[in-house]
Amino acid sequence: MNRQSRAWLLSVLVVLGSDAGVMGTASGGETRPLFRNCTADVKLQPGGSAACWVDINRDGWTDLCTDRVWLNRAGKRFEPLTDSVGAVVAADYDNDGYVDLFSWSNMKLLHNRAGKALEPVPLPRLPACVSRGACWADLNNDGFVDIYVGGYEDWNKGITYPDLVLMNDGGRRFELAWSEVRYRARGVTACDFDEDGDADIYVSNYRLQPNILWVNDGTGRLADAARQRNALATSGDFPGGHSIGAAWGDFDNDGRFDLFAGNFAHVDKRGDQPKSRFLRNLGADGNWRFDDKGPCGVPYQESYASPSVADFDNDGDLDLYFTTVYAVASFGRHNYPVLFRNDGNFEFHDVTAQAGLDKLPPTYQAAWADFDHDGDMDLVTAGRLFENRHVGGHWLEIKLEADVPRVNHSAIGVQVRLSLPGRTLTRQIESGTGEGNQNGDVLHFGLGARDSAVELSIAWPGGRQQIVKRVTPDQRITIRAAH
Numbered sequence: 001m002n003r004q005s006r007a008w009l010l011s012v013l014v015v016l017g018s019d020a021g022v023m024g025t026a027s028g029g030e031t032r033p034l035f036r037n038c039t040a041d042v043k044l045q046p047g048g049s050a051a052c053w054v055d056i057n058r059d060g061w062t063d064l065c066t067d068r069v070w071l072n073r074a075g076k077r078f079e080p081l082t083d084s085v086g087a088v089v090a091a092d093y094d095n096d097g098y099v100d101l102f103s104w105s106n107m108k109l110l111h112n113r114a115g116k117a118l119e120p121v122p123l124p125r126l127p128a129c130v131s132r133g134a135c136w137a138d139l140n141n142d143g144f145v146d147i148y149v150g151g152y153e154d155w156n157k158g159i160t161y162p163d164l165v166l167m168n169d170g171g172r173r174f175e176l177a178w179s180e181v182r183y184r185a186r187g188v189t190a191c192d193f194d195e196d197g198d199a200d201i202y203v204s205n206y207r208l209q210p211n212i213l214w215v216n217d218g219t220g221r222l223a224d225a226a227r228q229r230n231a232l233a234t235s236g237d238f239p240g241g242h243s244i245g246a247a248w249g250d251f252d253n254d255g256r257f258d259l260f261a262g263n264f265a266h267v268d269k270r271g272d273q274p275k276s277r278f279l280r281n282l283g284a285d286g287n288w289r290f291d292d293k294g295p296c297g298v299p300y301q302e303s304y305a306s307p308s309v310a311d312f313d314n315d316g317d318l319d320l321y322f323t324t325v326y327a328v329a330s331f332g333r334h335n336y337p338v339l340f341r342n343d344g345n346f347e348f349h350d351v352t353a354q355a356g357l358d359k360l361p362p363t364y365q366a367a368w369a370d371f372d373h374d375g376d377m378d379l380v381t382a383g384r385l386f387e388n389r390h391v392g393g394h395w396l397e398i399k400l401e402a403d404v405p406r407v408n409h410s411a412i413g414v415q416v417r418l419s420l421p422g423r424t425l426t427r428q429i430e431s432g433t434g435e436g437n438q439n440g441d442v443l444h445f446g447l448g449a450r451d452s453a454v455e456l457s458i459a460w461p462g463g464r465q466q467i468v469k470r471v472t473p474d475q476r477i478t479i480r481a482a483h
Contacts, residue, residue, distance in 0.1 A: 022313065022341065022354040033356025034312070035379065035386040044070060044078040044385050046365070050133075050306075051380045053369035053440035054090040054099050056081065057115025062369045062440045064380060065090065065101065069118065075372030082118055085110060089432045091136035091145045094171030095409040102147055104134035104436060109174070124176045129161045130154065133245070135432025136412050137190035137199035140220035141462045143406040144168040145431070146177075148201050148214075150185030160184055163203065167220065177220070183209040187245030187306065187435040191428060192413060193257045193281055194288040197463035199413050202231070202259065204243035204435070208273070210234065211243050211261060230290045233261030234274040241265065241274035244325070244364075245434035249309040249318040252346060253423035256281040257415075259290065262307040262322060262434070265300065267330055276304055276322070278346055297348035298322070298340060302329040303362070306434035310368035310377040312355075314393025314446030316425055317342035321379060323363050323434075336360060337381065357386065367433075369440025370397060373476060377444055394447040396454065397476040400429060404481045406462050410441065411481075413461040418445050418454050447473050 022034050039046070048067030056063040061072040063081075065088050070078040086103035088110075093100045098112040100121075107129060110118040132152045136145040146168045151161035163185055165178040183205035190199045194215070201214040201222065213231040214222035226232050234240045241263035251258045258281045265273040276298050279290035303325035309318045319342045324335040337360045340348040352358050363382040371378050375395040376388040396418070400411040411429050418425045427443040447454070451473055458466040458479065466482050 022351040032389070033354065034389055035356040036389055037384050038387040039384045042077045042385065046070070046380050046385060047383055048087060049105070049364050050087040050436040051365045051367040052088050052090050052101075052438035053367055053371070053380070054438065055441075056099065056112060058098060059115075061373070062371055062442065064371070066365070066380075072371055075374075085118065087436050089134055089136055089436070089438050091412050091431045092408065092410040093136075093145055093168055095144065096171075097409060099410060102134060102136065104131045104149060107131070107149075123166065123174055126164065126176060127162055127179055129164060131161070132185065133187045133432065133436035135188045135190045135201070135430070136410075137201065137431070138408050138413060138461050139165070139199055139216060139222075140167070141198055141218060141406060142168075142170075143408055144171050145408045145410065145412050146220070147174070148188055148190070150188040150203055151181070152186065153184040153206075165220075165222075182212070183207070183240075186243060187433075189246055189248060189433050190413070190430060191248040191257050192415065192459075192461075193248070193259070195256075195284075195459070197461065199461070202246050202248070204246045204261065205240060206242050206244065206264075208238055208240050208242060210240035211246070229288060230292060231259065231279055233263065233277055233279065233292075235277075236272070236274070238274050244304070245306040245437075247307045247309045247320075247433050248428065248430065250424075250426035251278060251318055251342060252280065252344070253316065253425055254283075255417055255424035255426050256283045257426065257428065260307055260309065260320060262304050264303055264305070264325060266302060275300055276307075280346065293346050296346040298338075299350070301335050301338070302326070302333070303335045305362070306364045306366050306437060308366040308368055308434050308437060308439060310379075310439065311444060311446035312339070312368075312377050312379075312388060312390070313341065314376060314390060314395050315448050316420065316423065316446050317344060320348060321366055321368075321381070323366050323381065325362055325364075327362050335362070337363065337366075360384075364435050365437065367437040367439050370442065370444060371440075375474060394449070394451050394473040396445045396447060396471065396473050398443045398445075398456070399441070399476065399478040400443070400458070400480075401478065402460065402481040404464075407460050407464065407481055411460070415459040416443055417457045417459075419457070420447070420450060420454070442476065
């Protein structure tokens with residue numbers, strides 16, 4: 001289907017009923033689940049504990065890194081590029097135009113050789129560390145992305161491993177800038193939540209330990225403000241939750257980044273352990289504190305794992321996909337990954353079965369990207385790729401690149417805002433979400449019924465602002481930082 005035909009179809013198709021957005025309409029008029037398992041059709045074998053979507057060879061198609069690197073051949077099939085690389089997060093650390101990989105599962109840095117091979121690069125001598133997640137972020141705004149590594153545990157030996165910060169020295173080498181044993185980290189994710197031009201870090205910690213919100217002073221010095229900003233993601237008398245992963249997202253479309261903290265919660269004789277919860281960003285008027293909204297329709301399940309967010313139904317609201325650790329939890333209760341639709345005002349509803357994602361096995365793997373360029377978000381999870389067959393709602397996709405001083409080429413940390421009547425849609429390019437996953441770096445905006453041109457406001461790392469006017473929906477565009 002060409003773009004003109006698809007745009008016409010998007011404008012005339014209306015899906016009726018309470019499950020609009022999770023059921024599509026086939027040519028014969030019958031309804032069908034929104035997501036289709038296309039793994040075998042595209043020749044993909046996405047094993048491993050996590051997933052990272054990124055364009056390795058700069059051909060314009062988002063590739064997939066799981067236990068191997070899989071090259072996306074025009075959305076039709078995938079071909080393996082490498083043998084095992086471990087679980088990775090991606091960014092262009094030397095600004096040569098090709099994204100590189102950091103494997104947090106085996107603590108290795110892999111340099112991308114023009115999309116044809118990945119070559120190990122020496123790192124400084126590091127303390128012993130077992131990690132479950134890491135993220136890239138330009139912590140000192142020098143234009144080169146740094147790495148934050150979360151340190152986990154050896155439960156049998158009673159060991160807590162340190163968190164690490166590896167600072168990038170001009171794309172030439174990395175230095176161990178900081179190492180500290182604090183808590184037992186699972187997920188690590190970054191966002192300039194206070195809009196001061198630098199990347200802040202949220203660390204999800206396990207064993208009922210408090211989560212960390214590292215607030216950046218702009219030079220890479222980090223101070224934990226989780227308690228002061230009400231971002232501990234706990235409840236009752238517990239110091240913290242069994243947090244496994246968190247995801248940043250503007251869930252209420254007010255232009256500010258909120259936070260979803262995903263908590264594993266055992267049955268506890270002391271009372272209910274802290275459940276997963278949404279933390280609403282109160283913005284400058286609220287001193288950049290968070291309002292703990294609680295579960296907001298995410299019901300109790302003991303073994304939730306890694307969250308990941310995207311607008312799967314193109315209505316403009318960020319939805320939530322949430323995996324699970326156990327197939328069978330306490331008292332013989334079955335646990336499954338869940339897809340929650342955002343219906344606005346912090347109200348989320350389980351649409352897993354209608355969407356065709358019901359009864360998936362336990363997994364930590366959860367990452368979104370539009371791998372086939374058809375204007376909707378597809379999902380890799382539990383070793384499977386699910387194609388989104390959505391055929392309603394307008395959309396816009398934006399690829400951002402930077403070739404200006406003091407902005408990293410991958411545009412990690414950039415925020416884009418799109419204003420619609422009564423709401424502002426906000427997205428960011430991030431490297432690391434949930435527990436060790438990474439969504440695609442092409443920003444996706446669902447626009448619902450909006451078919452006329454829109455205006456974009458872009459906040460680049462370091463404070464550079466850019467306005468792009470009269471952008472037509474239903475296309476994918478590339479925007480480069482203005483000189």
